[in-house]
Amino acid sequence: MEKFKIHYLQVLLDRVKEKSIARFIEALKNEKGEPQALHCYIDAFRMDVDSFAECMVLNGFFMIELFRRNMNRGEYGEDEGNDAFLNIRLMKPRLARDMLLFENQIPLFVLRRLFALTEEKSETDRDFVELALGFFDFNGERIPHDEIGIDRLDDTPHLLGLVYTALVPETPEPPNNRRELSESIRTAVTLENLGVMFHEAQENEAFYDIRFSEGVLSIPRLVINDNTESFFRNLVAYEHHSHHHRVVDYLHVMDCLIKSSKDVELLRQCGIIENKLWNDVKVSTMFNHICSDVSFDPNKFFYNQMFDDVNKFCKNVPWKMRIAKLRKDYLGKPSSVVSSMVAVLLLLLTIAQLIFPIF
Structure with missing residues (x-):
């Protein structure tokens, strides 16, 4: 991997007509937020400032070059855009998964600074957001970027936070209602036996926008592949440190609905789950494992009212x-x-x- 990082760095330096990374190292050292970057890494305290800045430049430019090549195939790669590295089978999903690991995060202001120092005339700060999010896929689609305001971007600590900000817009906290855990909803198969119907929600709904009305539980489609579990675990890790809980609450709902392969099969037949793992047992195990080590606050649960409505319906099924x-x-x-x-x-x-x- 290191040889590809060095190769990408050299290609980028040639394009911007620089002979070394000295100017970029000095730019990061003189960046007002540089001490903040040092505090983002425990091991960074064992490095001097020059070594740390050099590490940030090498890894930061590798990521930025990947983002640019992915979005603009044919403009940045050699051999008429035939990038041998990106074209390695399954290389992009592996890189995307590793870049979102909580322990691999580079401060976002470092990436934005390096991008600004090498941006083309036509590029802007908004282009960095588009390029970065364009490298990642979720639910079978490219992650949207139009809803991210510059004010929220300035408060985003790293790339994982950027992805989270794009997927989960700011929403007001639900009312604080005390709730016992025993009031959970039943599994999907049990609910269907009690008369609840499952429908795939509209395509423009967020993945967590689950609604219940007149006996119909509408759930947005979820594409599950080899990276889904890692993706959700990283979002949960981010929520743990940022005191959000939208994704955790969503996963709790899915964990309640899915306890066996039969539940997955039902949701798959309704178009709610697209299983690219080709094994319903793996999907049920995935949701159960993700939630086994994650606690949620029932007093601030986003789906409190929905749970009440579902349980009330099940007690009074015509x-x-x-x-x-x-x-x-x-x-x-x-x-x-x-x-x-x-x-x-x-x-x-x-x-x-x-x-x-x-x-």
Whole structure:
């Protein structure tokens, strides 16, 4: 990996017509926030300022060059844009996963400063946000950047924080309602048996925008692949240190709904889960494992009202809905009708035999 970092650095220096990284090291050393950067790393205290700044330049420029090449294939790479490094199979998802690890974060002001020192005439500070977020995928799509205001960008500590800020807009805290953990909702299969219907929410909804109305639980589609668990764990780690809990609350809801592969299968058939792991057991295990070590505050739970509405509905399910489900499950297909009739006939014969024993 180091040889690719050095290669990218040399290509970037050639493009901006610099012979060394001395100017960039001095720029970081003279940056007002430089002491803040030192405090972001425990091991940084064992390094002198020059060594630390050199490390930041090497790793920072590697990331920035990756962002630019990913967004502008054919403009920054050699051989007419045929970047051998980025074209290595599964290289980009691996890099994206490693860049978002909580322990791998570089202060965002360092990346923004290095970007500004090498930006093209047509680039702006907003372009850095677009380039950076464009490198990461979530839910099968590129992470949006239009909703991030410059004021929020200035308060973002690192790249993981930037991704979180793009995915989770600022929302007011829910009212503080005391709640017992026993009031959790049932699993997806159990809820369906009680008459709750599951629908995929509209495409423009945020992944955590789960709503319940008139017996219908609407959940945005979630694409699950090899990086999903790591992605969520990093978002949870960020929330733990930033005192947010939107993602933690969402994962708690999914953990309540999914306790087995049958629950995953139901949500997958409803279009709510797209399982690229090709194994429903792995998906249920993923949600259960993520939440096993994560605590949430039931008094500030974003889905308190939704849980109340679902539980109230389940206690007062109209009989006609239960009958409708019975018809759907057992009388919807000719084969089911025949099976049901045979079962009823056998039951009647059994009862008759008990009443009129055959000697």
